[in-house]
Amino acid sequence: MMSNNSIIRTAHLNLWYGDTPALREVTMQVPDRRVTALIGPSGCGKSTLIRCFNRMNDLVDHCRITGRIEFHGNDIYAKGSDPVEIRRKVGMVFQKPNPFPKSIYENVAYGPRVHGINDTALLDQIVERSLRQAALWEEVKDRLQASAMGLSGGQQQRLCIARTLAVEPEVILMDEPCSALDPIATAKIETLINELKQQYCVIIVTHNMQQAARVSDYTGFMYLGEMIECGTTTQIFEHPKQELTENYITGRFG
Amino acid sequence: MSDKFHAELAETKEKVLGLGYLAVGMLEDALRALEENDPVRAEAVKARKRDLSNRTNALEEEMYRLIALYQPMAKDMRMIACSLLLISSAERIGRYGKDIASVVLRTYDDDPGATQRYTDLVRGLSIPHMGSIVIGMINDSLKAYETEDLSLVAHHSDRDDAVDALWHTIFREGITYMMEDTRTITRCTNYLMVVRYLERCGDHACKIAEKVTYLVTGEQNEIR
Numbered sequence: 001m002m003s004n005n006s007i008i009r010t011a012h013l014n015l016w017y018g019d020t021p022a023l024r025e026v027t028m029q030v031p032d033r034r035v036t037a038l039i040g041p042s043g044c045g046k047s048t049l050i051r052c053f054n055r056m057n058d059l060v061d062h063c064r065i066t067g068r069i070e071f072h073g074n075d076i077y078a079k080g081s082d083p084v085e086i087r088r089k090v091g092m093v094f095q096k097p098n099p100f101p102k103s104i105y106e107n108v109a110y111g112p113r114v115h116g117i118n119d120t121a122l123l124d125q126i127v128e129r130s131l132r133q134a135a136l137w138e139e140v141k142d143r144l145q146a147s148a149m150g151l152s153g154g155q156q157q158r159l160c161i162a163r164t165l166a167v168e169p170e171v172i173l174m175d176e177p178c179s180a181l182d183p184i185a186t187a188k189i190e191t192l193i194n195e196l197k198q199q200y201c202v203i204i205v206t207h208n209m210q211q212a213a214r215v216s217d218y219t220g221f222m223y224l225g226e227m228i229e230c231g232t233t234t235q236i237f238e239h240p241k242q243e244l245t246e247n248y249i250t251g252r253f254g
Numbered sequence: 255m256s257d258k259f260h261a262e263l264a265e266t267k268e269k270v271l272g273l274g275y276l277a278v279g280m281l282e283d284a285l286r287a288l289e290e291n292d293p294v295r296a297e298a299v300k301a302r303k304r305d306l307s308n309r310t311n312a313l314e315e316e317m318y319r320l321i322a323l324y325q326p327m328a329k330d331m332r333m334i335a336c337s338l339l340l341i342s343s344a345e346r347i348g349r350y351g352k353d354i355a356s357v358v359l360r361t362y363d364d365d366p367g368a369t370q371r372y373t374d375l376v377r378g379l380s381i382p383h384m385g386s387i388v389i390g391m392i393n394d395s396l397k398a399y400e401t402e403d404l405s406l407v408a409h410h411s412d413r414d415d416a417v418d419a420l421w422h423t424i425f426r427e428g429i430t431y432m433m434e435d436t437r438t439i440t441r442c443t444n445y446l447m448v449v450r451y452l453e454r455c456g457d458h459a460c461k462i463a464e465k466v467t468y469l470v471t472g473e474q475n476e477i478r
Contacts, residue, residue, distance in 0.1 A: 210325055237327045239472020249328040251256065 007032040007171060007201045008053055013067035015048060015057065015225075022048045024225040026067070030218075032170075035193055035202045037216035037233065039209055041253065045225040046205045050173045053203065054090035055083040071171075088115065091164035095176040097156030099148035099163075104131075104140050107148045107159055111167040126166050133199075134162035135192050154185025161192065172196060174204040178211065190215050209249060213237050221245045259324045263333060266316055267399075270337045270344075273309050274396040274462075276302065277344040278389060280351030281455060285385040287358045288448065289376050291369040296362075299355035306348040313341050329469070336469040340399060343458040347392060350451040357444045375438070379427060379445055381452070384420045387413060388452050391459035398466045407463035411477050417456035424449045 006029035015023040023045045030036050038046040048057065055076060057063045069076050076086050088111075099107050108127045117123060127144070131137040136158040140151070148159055157177060164172055174193075178186040193215045196202055206212050212219055212233065219236040221229045221244075229242045240246045247253055280299050287295035317334050320326065326334055363372070376382065391413050398406040428446045432439045460477040468474055 209327065213327070238331065240328055246328050250326070250330045252260070 005031050005033075007072060008203075009068075009070045009073075010049075010052070011068040011070075013049075013052065013069060014065070015045075015052065016062075016064045017060065018062040022225050023052075026222075026225075026227045028220060028227055028230055030171075030201060030203060032201045033197055033199070034217040035197050035204060035215055036218045036220065037212035038203065038205045038220050038222060039207075039212050039248075040222035040228075041248070042207075044222040046220075046222050047175050048225075049222070050092075050175060050203055050205055053171065053173060054087045054092060056087075056092065058083055088167050089169050090171040090173060091167065091169035092173040092175065093157070093160050093164055093177050096180050097153055097160050099151070099156050099159050101147070101149055103145045104148050104151070104159060105144040108162050108166045111163060115167060127162075130162040130166040131159075133165050133196070134158045135188065135195070136162055152185070154181050154188060157181060157185070157189060158192065161189075161196075169200065171201045171203065174202065176205055176207065179207065186211070209237075221248060223248070256324075259320070259326070259330075262320060263326075263330060266313065266320065266337065267333065269309070269313055269316075270340055271396060271400055273306070273313060273341055274344045274392075274399070276306060276309065277348030277351065278392045278396065280306065280348045281354070281385075281392070282351075282389055284351040284354035284358065285382065285389075288354055288445075289373055289382055291358070291362065291372045293359055293362045296355040296358035300352055300359075303349065303352045306345060306352075310341050310345040314338065332469045332472065336399070336465040339465045340462050343462050347455050347458050350455055353451055354448050357448055361441050361444050372441070375431070375441065376445065378431070379424050379442075379449065380420060381424070381445065381448060384417060384424065384449065384452050387417055387420075388456045388459065391417075391456055392462070395459045395462040395466065398463065399469070402466070402470050404467060404470055407466060407477075410460050410463045414456050414460050414477070417453055421449055421453040 008030040009028070011027050013023055013026040014021065026045075026049060038049065040046050051057045052065065052069055053071075057065065065077065071086065071090065075081065100110060102110070105127055108130050109123045112123060112126050117126070128137060131140060136155060139155060140146075148156065151159060157180075161172070178189050181189065190211065193202055193204065197217075204212070204215065216233045219231065219233045220227055221236065221240070221242075223244055229236065229240060229245045231241070236245065237249060240249060280302055283295055284299045286292070287299065317338055320334060324330075361372075391410060394406040395410070398404060425446060428442045428449075432442045464475065464477050
């Protein structure tokens with residue numbers, strides 16, 4: 001994958017849940033302002049890998065990591081590295097939309113408030129900017145105080161993206177962001193991803209290979225915890241170098 | 255992707271190959287009809303043209319359907335891309351066969367003794383020799399598609415150079431014949447058309463070889 005302009009790098013990354021290895025010797029680079037997709041069968045380690053990028057795996061018991069993960073060249077697991085700060089810079093959107101049971105406005109304002117912003121005018125600005133970036137503003141601007149739970153699934157997911165954007169991250173991790181959405185809502189999220197890459201690094205985990213092909217610039221194929229092949233999305237889907245990748249992409253697996 | 259898709263793709267490949275052999279068969283038979291001044295054989299080639307078009311169109315439709323329903327990727331996608339081009343080249347080759355059959359019918363003469371004279375002229379113009387090189391190239395391209403053995407098409411570029419050289423040589427030879435005996439102008443002009451068709455068929459063999467190479471390696475390399 002692209003060597004210059006990378007924002008995240010891993011080197012010989014290994015991860016175990018207890019005695020079970022989940023990642024083996026993963027070495028990769030993630031370029032900034034591009035969309036990188038991770039594909040592979042269930043349990044191959046792709047979600048585990050992106051959870052390393054913002055230290056979400058710290059919250060899992062018996063999880064052990066060796067190797068290096070760098071964000072802007074700094075080891076994020078180094079002593080003195082602050083996981084809260086890393087999670088602000090590396091935001092995450094999950095498979096199922098998970099808005100807080102609060103108003104639309106409060107969902108977006110929550111993060112900035114936690115980070116100490118209390119100025120109402122500034123919060124208003126942040127909420128509008130984030131909702132606009134998440135392509136949701138036009139649909140909700142007249143009901144910002146309404147409960148987020150009343151939004152459709154697709155709108156809720158865009159709200160979660162807006163919530164992530166509100167704290168001005170540099171990287172957005174998306175773990176199967178469309179798997180609970182209908183095709184129209186999915187298309188909106190995909191369009192949004194394409195816009196987000198102008199300003200952010202986006203890493204998306206997906207089971208849907210057509211989606212990976214549609215939205216990403218780079219694709220990594222993982223299998224049994226290993227990064228089998230990384231390359232431009234065109235190369236991976238047109239002529240992968242590894243037979244394993246070829247077999248997975250063409251559905252000749254197992 | 256499902257096994258159902260791969261079964262359908264394998265079936266499509268068989269049909270594509272069948273179309274390829276139908277086309278090369280038309281070319282081969284037309285050349286034989288030309289050499290033997292045989293209108294019956296020529297008519298039989300012409301009669302296969304409808305089948306050739308129908309099968310080409312049906313296969314094209316079938317592959318669009320596979321793309322629409324299964325969105326194939328990687329080698330599956332390359333197989334369909336290669337097959338789509340192959341059927342279009344095969345159809346052209348078959349139609350050149352039909353065109354050569356038309357030349358046979360247009361220039362047919364039932365005068366006893368004519369056949370020997372025409373056979374001599376066809377042979378004098380090296381048409382059977384050129385035909386066997388071109389048909390060999392097409393057969394090897396089809397065999398490579400079937401087996402994915404690229405060594406079969408490794409020398410297509412050189413073989414095509416030989417075909418191009420023959421086209422230029424025969425062209426000059428034909429003109430010499432016509433200058434020597436103006437009564438041969440109509441016949442020789444028709445025969446030079448045949449030589450031109452063969453040269454085009456050699457290019458189609460190369461085109462197929464290019465796409466089979468893409469199918470196997472994922473690389474696009476022009477054979478010239």
